[in-house]
Amino acid sequence: MALNIFPRLPLRTFGGSFAPLSTCRWNSTNADAISYLQSATRPTRGPKPYHRTALQNRARIAEEQKKQAESRALERFQTREWRAGDVYAPHDLSPAQMRKWKVRHSPPTDAFDAIDKNPLDLYKNFSIMSEYMTPMGRIKHRSETGLRPVNQRKIAKAIRRAIGLGLMPSVHRHPEILAAEAKARLDGNSNNVY
Amino acid sequence: MTSARLSPTANLLRKSRVFALPQALKPPQEPPTSKTVFESDTATLPYPTRAAIVTPGTSLKRGDWGLKRPIPSKSTSQKSARPVIRVNSHDTFEHVTDFESAQDHTVTLSKFQELNLPMSLPSKVNYSSSFLPGHQSPFESDFDNTQTSKDLARPYAKQFRQSGPWLAGQTEAEFQNYLKKVRRDKPEILQRLRDMYVAKRTVEQRKAIQDKGEDLENLQPIEFDEKEFHAYIKSLRADPTALGPVIFELLDLPSPPPVPNMRIAGKHFHAPGTKLSATEYAVSGPPKTHPSAGLSYTRSHALLYNHPEYGPQAYQRPVQARILRPKSKLKGKNNRAIAGIGGIASEDVNSITFYDHRTPPGLAYFDASIEGGGKYWATPIRASITSDGRIDLASFKASISAKAPYGIEDAPEADAANRAAEVTRGTSRQVPKLDARAPRFRQFDERKHVQMESREDTARSLLETLKY
Numbered sequence: 001m002a003l004n005i006f007p008r009l010p011l012r013t014f015g016g017s018f019a020p021l022s023t024c025r026w027n028s029t030n031a032d033a034i035s036y037l038q039s040a041t042r043p044t045r046g047p048k049p050y051h052r053t054a055l056q057n058r059a060r061i062a063e064e065q066k067k068q069a070e071s072r073a074l075e076r077f078q079t080r081e082w083r084a085g086d087v088y089a090p091h092d093l094s095p096a097q098m099r100k101w102k103v104r105h106s107p108p109t110d111a112f113d114a115i116d117k118n119p120l121d122l123y124k125n126f127s128i129m130s131e132y133m134t135p136m137g138r139i140k141h142r143s144e145t146g147l148r149p150v151n152q153r154k155i156a157k158a159i160r161r162a163i164g165l166g167l168m169p170s171v172h173r174h175p176e177i178l179a180a181e182a183k184a185r186l187d188g189n190s191n192n193v194y
Numbered sequence: 195m196t197s198a199r200l201s202p203t204a205n206l207l208r209k210s211r212v213f214a215l216p217q218a219l220k221p222p223q224e225p226p227t228s229k230t231v232f233e234s235d236t237a238t239l240p241y242p243t244r245a246a247i248v249t250p251g252t253s254l255k256r257g258d259w260g261l262k263r264p265i266p267s268k269s270t271s272q273k274s275a276r277p278v279i280r281v282n283s284h285d286t287f288e289h290v291t292d293f294e295s296a297q298d299h300t301v302t303l304s305k306f307q308e309l310n311l312p313m314s315l316p317s318k319v320n321y322s323s324s325f326l327p328g329h330q331s332p333f334e335s336d337f338d339n340t341q342t343s344k345d346l347a348r349p350y351a352k353q354f355r356q357s358g359p360w361l362a363g364q365t366e367a368e369f370q371n372y373l374k375k376v377r378r379d380k381p382e383i384l385q386r387l388r389d390m391y392v393a394k395r396t397v398e399q400r401k402a403i404q405d406k407g408e409d410l411e412n413l414q415p416i417e418f419d420e421k422e423f424h425a426y427i428k429s430l431r432a433d434p435t436a437l438g439p440v441i442f443e444l445l446d447l448p449s450p451p452p453v454p455n456m457r458i459a460g461k462h463f464h465a466p467g468t469k470l471s472a473t474e475y476a477v478s479g480p481p482k483t484h485p486s487a488g489l490s491y492t493r494s495h496a497l498l499y500n501h502p503e504y505g506p507q508a509y510q511r512p513v514q515a516r517i518l519r520p521k522s523k524l525k526g527k528n529n530r531a532i533a534g535i536g537g538i539a540s541e542d543v544n545s546i547t548f549y550d551h552r553t554p555p556g557l558a559y560f561d562a563s564i565e566g567g568g569k570y571w572a573t574p575i576r577a578s579i580t581s582d583g584r585i586d587l588a589s590f591k592a593s594i595s596a597k598a599p600y601g602i603e604d605a606p607e608a609d610a611a612n613r614a615a616e617v618t619r620g621t622s623r624q625v626p627k628l629d630a631r632a633p634r635f636r637q638f639d640e641r642k643h644v645q646m647e648s649r650e651d652t653a654r655s656l657l658e659t660l661k662y
Binding site for chain 1: 224232234237534584
């Protein structure tokens, strides 16, 4: 099955020159060197030797990566993250709509009102605090946080308190968050890092 | 009748669009977040929130839509052959009627109805296997119940709506509000609990008499004792396994999602089994609409599709699916393609397979060289409504035997590398023509002399021979 995957690639053209180097089991068990070479030059019906497929694999992957790189520049303009269940009309695929989906908006509702918590009580929770800070340690503006004025004042005070107590660094994210992010980057798909 | 007794003006008003239009539904709510949100205020919503209205041709000529003032023909009858509008507000400060075209949802509905799919109750599709859950119509009398339906008395009856809120889906603030409401209604709720207590005692007494083998005539009506009742409440409070089912019954709350495995050993309030019609609703919450959402009223999918030449077919004519999101996208970790069928985005069930060398172009990764975007032929198989009102559509890639009778086939793989290179690397300011490609619909006669290159061609030639 795995060897019939690449029917488009010219198998025969450079296959013969690599076949004798094969370390495939059905070849290595063949003691007779002459028949070994003959079997390699003859068009075989069984599975192809390992090196041949590996090389074709590599060529194919290189070709695909080239193709993908070409389209990537244009893919950036598809800004909408489609979800299952979305309904779309033709205008939803238009450039005007895609431009709208690119814009960042602040959250429309106050997150602390939703969870019914006072931000000042959460000053020890550095992961919540760093959600309301930039990576360089600045407190985010209310236009970015979407909090109502009372909660914006409280979260700002809580962040200042956490930094003052030495619970959090003031010029970068908390080391544990940085470590978790680095780990996620390592575990995640390498395609996502660009 | 009341309408006859009303004054002519009142009668006119009652029959007018002003009164006939229902209130708008709430648009879908995103959960509260601290992150930036990407959204478009003019994008088509996952479900319509306002009624779409039409007007007969004679009135359309005059711009009469039965609204407060005529609607301009330039944006209705001159723009479309069958204009359908929705009214955002009858009157505004500027003395205009705020309206827009409702074609986005009406056309989606008619496209959906062309798929000939019945609505099913939702069920989780297991992506690791090709096995799909069976069809269960929400219109069966065992499932099509609310808390007030008469059919609820049937032995295995389920319901799709309960009167209480779904606690698992509430934010803390909403829960506190609900608690306030419960506290306010405490006297009535306690009275209901007393009734439940009496009913429970009656059943217990009856069972005791039956166990002893005595005559049921000895059954005495239970006299309510306030002291015993308080003792019962005390015993409930002490026992979390007993309190949970009583509370959920008393307030008619939908049961919460199952307790996670790590918490099963610990102390938690037990919930009764779900009363909702689908297990998926028990996990993601009761549905906001009727489980069919009025998209289709057929109960079963037991249709036979007849082809004029080849006779009855197992599958209906495949439909084209637009690839909205290829499998490997630049952003995001989710490795699932999203395809749009009839204007409804759905997760592509087949693209989960790790490697498929017959993937249509544009599905594995974004291919800029395909004219009009990547598409493939699909056979939709299942449609349901999720608890937040979205359409959940499942489809298979159309098989060779489904496509063959109609002479359709997926686009051949394009030499995307060369064409896209022209676009992205080219020095000229003009975009080259990317649509130089053979038509995808081919006539039967053309295919007669096609060389047999693939299994698909073999199958097709086999069909040709069977015909004669």
